[in-house]
Amino acid sequence: MANMILPAEFSLIARHFRPLAGPGALDLRDDAALLTPPPGRDLVLTTDAMVAGVHFLPDDPPDLVGRKLLRVNLSDLAAKGAEPIHYLMTVSTPKDTPEAWFAGFAAGLAEDQAIYGVSLLGGDTTSTPGPISLSLTIIGHVAPGTAIHRFGAAAGDEIWVTGTIGDGALGLAVALGKIVDPTGFLLDRYRLPQPRVGLELAGIASAGMDVSDGLVQDLGHLCRASDLSAEIMADHVPLSDAARAAGPDWLATCLTGGDDYELLLAVPPDRSEALRAAAARIGIAVTRIGHFHSGPAEVMVRQASGEPFALTKGGWSHF
Amino acid sequence: MANMILPAEFSLIARHFRPLAGPGALDLRDDAALLTPPPGRDLVLTTDAMVAGVHFLPDDPPDLVGRKLLRVNLSDLAAKGAEPIHYLMTVSTPKDTPEAWFAGFAAGLAEDQAIYGVSLLGGDTTSTPGPISLSLTIIGHVAPGTAIHRFGAAAGDEIWVTGTIGDGALGLAVALGKIVDPTGFLLDRYRLPQPRVGLELAGIASAGMDVSDGLVQDLGHLCRASDLSAEIMADHVPLSDAARAAGPDWLATCLTGGDDYELLLAVPPDRSEALRAAAARIGIAVTRIGHFHSGPAEVMVRQASGEPFALTKGGWSHF
Numbered sequence A, B: 001m002a003n004m005i006l007p008a009e010f011s012l013i014a015r016h017f018r019p020l021a022g023p024g025a026l027d028l029r030d031d032a033a034l035l036t037p038p039p040g041r042d043l044v045l046t047t048d049a050m051v052a053g054v055h056f057l058p059d060d061p062p063d064l065v066g067r068k069l070l071r072v073n074l075s076d077l078a079a080k081g082a083e084p085i086h087y088l089m090t091v092s093t094p095k096d097t098p099e100a101w102f103a104g105f106a107a108g109l110a111e112d113q114a115i116y117g118v119s120l121l122g123g124d125t126t127s128t129p130g131p132i133s134l135s136l137t138i139i140g141h142v143a144p145g146t147a148i149h150r151f152g153a154a155a156g157d158e159i160w161v162t163g164t165i166g167d168g169a170l171g172l173a174v175a176l177g178k179i180v181d182p183t184g185f186l187l188d189r190y191r192l193p194q195p196r197v198g199l200e201l202a203g204i205a206s207a208g209m210d211v212s213d214g215l216v217q218d219l220g221h222l223c224r225a226s227d228l229s230a231e232i233m234a235d236h237v238p239l240s241d242a243a244r245a246a247g248p249d250w251l252a253t254c255l256t257g258g259d260d261y262e263l264l265l266a267v268p269p270d271r272s273e274a275l276r277a278a279a280a281r282i283g284i285a286v287t288r289i290g291h292f293h294s295g296p297a298e299v300m301v302r303q304a305s306g307e308p309f310a311l312t313k314g315g316w317s318h319f
Helices: A008-020 A062-080 A099-116 A167-175 A185-191 A215-226 A241-245 A248-256 A269-281 B008-020 B062-080 B099-116 B167-175 B185-191 B215-226 B241-245 B248-256 B269-281
Strands: A033-035 A042-051 A083-093 A119-127 A133-142 A158-162 A207-211 A229-233 A262-267 A286-293 A299-302 B033-035 B042-051 B083-093 B119-127 B133-142 B158-162 B207-211 B229-233 B262-267 B286-293 B299-302
Touching: A008 A099, A008 A119, A033 A083, A033 A119, A042 A062, A042 B083, A042 B133, A062 A083, A062 A099, A062 A133, A062 A207, A062 A262, A083 A099, A083 B042, A083 B133, A099 A119, A133 B042, A133 B083, A133 B133, A158 A269, A167 A185, A167 A241, A167 A248, A185 A241, A207 A215, A215 A229, A215 A248, A215 A262, A215 A286, A215 A299, A262 A269, A269 A286, B008 B099, B008 B119, B033 B083, B033 B119, B042 B062, B062 B083, B062 B099, B062 B133, B062 B207, B062 B262, B083 B099, B099 B119, B158 B269, B167 B185, B167 B241, B167 B248, B185 B241, B207 B215, B215 B229, B215 B248, B215 B262, B215 B286, B215 B299, B262 B269, B269 B286
Parallel strands: A042 B119, A083 A119, A119 B042, A229 A299, B083 B119, B229 B299
Antiparallel strands: A033 B042, A042 A133, A042 B033, A083 A133, A158 A262, A158 A286, A207 A262, A229 A286, B042 B133, B083 B133, B158 B262, B158 B286, B207 B262, B229 B286
């Protein structure tokens, strides 16, 4: 059977995804990829999915969709203190998805591959009668025994966050036309997370995670994992100028909204200076917002007056 | 904020997926999983996705959907000669997906985890406005330098397949009511692939892959990867009794249909006995169906008369 025509799937992969392939990916021409693990290191692996209409808006620019997909996974690695190396990816698209979407999506990935030093190792492309559905599995590595976990915090440990909290949730509100964003800062923070890759955590944080489902809900996860109670001061939570400009009515959204992709860390008091120094080395801000204490696994948010801050919603669930 | 209610996502994970978690998965409670690579081995990784209405039928039993998802990925590892260890998985489901679906899906995975010695390392669960969408990344390992590739075949190598070809495509025809299947054999082959995990390939096969998109199309991939021409004899292709019973009109479907999940191997003639012995050790059949020769990368299917067998379709593309 001469001159077999290659189906569209293969030419799409060739044009847009093959240029992203790294060592071990076998040019995406094989059934599986090869990875020689970095000697003497533990691998760290995580998977995050994004569905159009659930995790991003159908008309979001495809390059930003690709970059966000990669960055939400990089953020999970950052929370472990891991160095990213490779990723595998599933891309399910409606049959009428224009080629320009794939081109833009791959261009965004290429840009971030260069920034974060990662490459594509493999994946799958399929059609779907539903919305664009993306899933990415990222691989990183750490020195054995040094990965940060959600468990491990102790009573008395301080609670720290990187960057500013709430911009992602407010950015979504901007995208939905609920608030204005004259500088575009909030929308950019929603569309393009800044994973805190490279922040040294080993020997500094006793526990940690990234804030993706909302500060209060994610802090609840740390509490349950370490069987501790947490108390944070609402007015200590770092807000961007743009978030402050949205006004006090949006503070609860900042505390409970998702899509921050900042790190939430438990830090023993005698290591807080080490955290500050590590953050300074990569040019990011870190802020102490409260502390853990013994007691039932729950999160108390206090106003400056000492009164509890009323929240109607613990966070955001994708289910 | 006392007594925070956990959203549905977390309780679903806890009830159905946590029991599948293996060492390093951190009980699926963390941002990422840990894997200490088997010392002195190369890792092999691959990703395959399945979308309801594209790769399986919406009313397929959920335990079989879970098992098929795992097995199509195991089949890719089998084609490399790799030993499977762990997998990560994304499960995107409509909000009205009944809990029984998750229970059945997880039960199927649990059954196959026991059979194949693998465990869940991590993943993501999300809602989707579209059909159920599943993606699985599997990890295995091989001795360094021994993984089988699509490239590497030489002119004169024989073409071998495991098991029988075409049952999966005919099973789909059964599910769609196009042919009858008195014993249920074909439908079972469509719904529950038998990945040829454990077939020793190192030092035996010069190239190989699994047959998932149709024998002729996948053989074309081997041809292009090794820059060779392939010739197979249609009447040498092993068919099951059930496939033969479907009649000669269905032979083209057997040769070009997807979902076989058998292995397609290039084997130098002096190693064919070693292949037979390796197959006998795990109780599977292997059949020689043709050979590679120098020439343009194309597939010739011959009838017993020597005439070319006319095929209108090279195989199946999911795009």
